[in-house]
Amino acid sequence: MTASTGNVTALREAGPATSTSLSRTAARPVLSARCLGKSFGGFYAVKNVDLDVEHARVHALIGPNGAGKTTVFNLLTKFLQPTSGEITLLGETITKTDPAKVARMGLVRSFQISATFPHLTVLENVKVALQRPNGLATQFWRSLSALDRLDARAVELLERVGLADARHALAADLSYGRKRALEIATTLALDPKVLLLDEPMAGMGHEDVHTIAALIADVAKDRAV
Known part of the structure; x- marks a missing residue:
């Protein structure tokens, strides 16, 4: 590049x-x-x-x-x-x-400032992001099986970014590094072919930097970052 x-x-x-x-x-x-x-x-x-x-x-x-x-x-x-x-x-x-x-x-980006819904739970943030690619964004009713699939996929994404244990926490209560991980999970929900991350480690402590660096390397296994 x-x-x-x-x-x-x-x-x-x-x-x-x-x-x-x-x-x-x-x-x-x-x-x-x-x-x-x-x-x-x-x-x-x-x-x-x-x-x-x-x-x-x-x-x-x-x-x-x-x-x-x-x-x-x-x-x-x-x-x-x-x-x-x-x-x-x-x-x-x-x-x-x-x-x-x-x-x-398939070209999806993040922003310099973490863009999550602070008063929704971690799981709810990912479920919101999943609704359009799963064809649920404009539906006023949803079958229980569709909702179950949505929940399962959201948990799968949270496991990938290391946030499954915090799924019921409010996004506002996460540390800065974990908010960035949540943001990556919400972008992955859109199944991007190319993921652009704007200063993903800015303002992080050393521990969070290592965590996010490892996460980015993992995410790049099946897409461009």
Whole structure:
């Protein structure tokens, strides 16, 4: 993964997050950008960004505060419309696609500030995220079997991020690191092909950093991060 914006540098880990049958030479990037730029009133926040994001690998966008990292995320996920350049997701050009469709295609992001429902339980947060991909978002009635499947899948995701023991706790009562883990669980509920995490370890203590780093490596076994 490479990028050039003046102040932002994108790097890729030396090795894949896990073994994969995809050949590095044959595999097509799941997310690409070419000559991506965004200007605000003539000032370019980012310019000439080229990047390739590959399946089953962990990537990092590196730069000081104010360098434009979040702007790049906003452009890739279409929260901002690029001034220049092209974005491709899973072989399809998404440069002018709206954010909701991009998310449905499998490009999902988190934000710098943890975005959970503080007064819902941990389990309820994940169940809310699961409703659309399970076809329940617009239903006013649901069968008991559908609700049971929803509960089971939510618990499965919480087990993956190490929060199954806290499923009945309010999200507001979690430590910062565990809130970030919950946020990852809610993004995984959307079954993303590409998961963009905006400063996932900012403000964490050493113990939480190691936990989230291990979680990210695990999550990247079957998607691009």
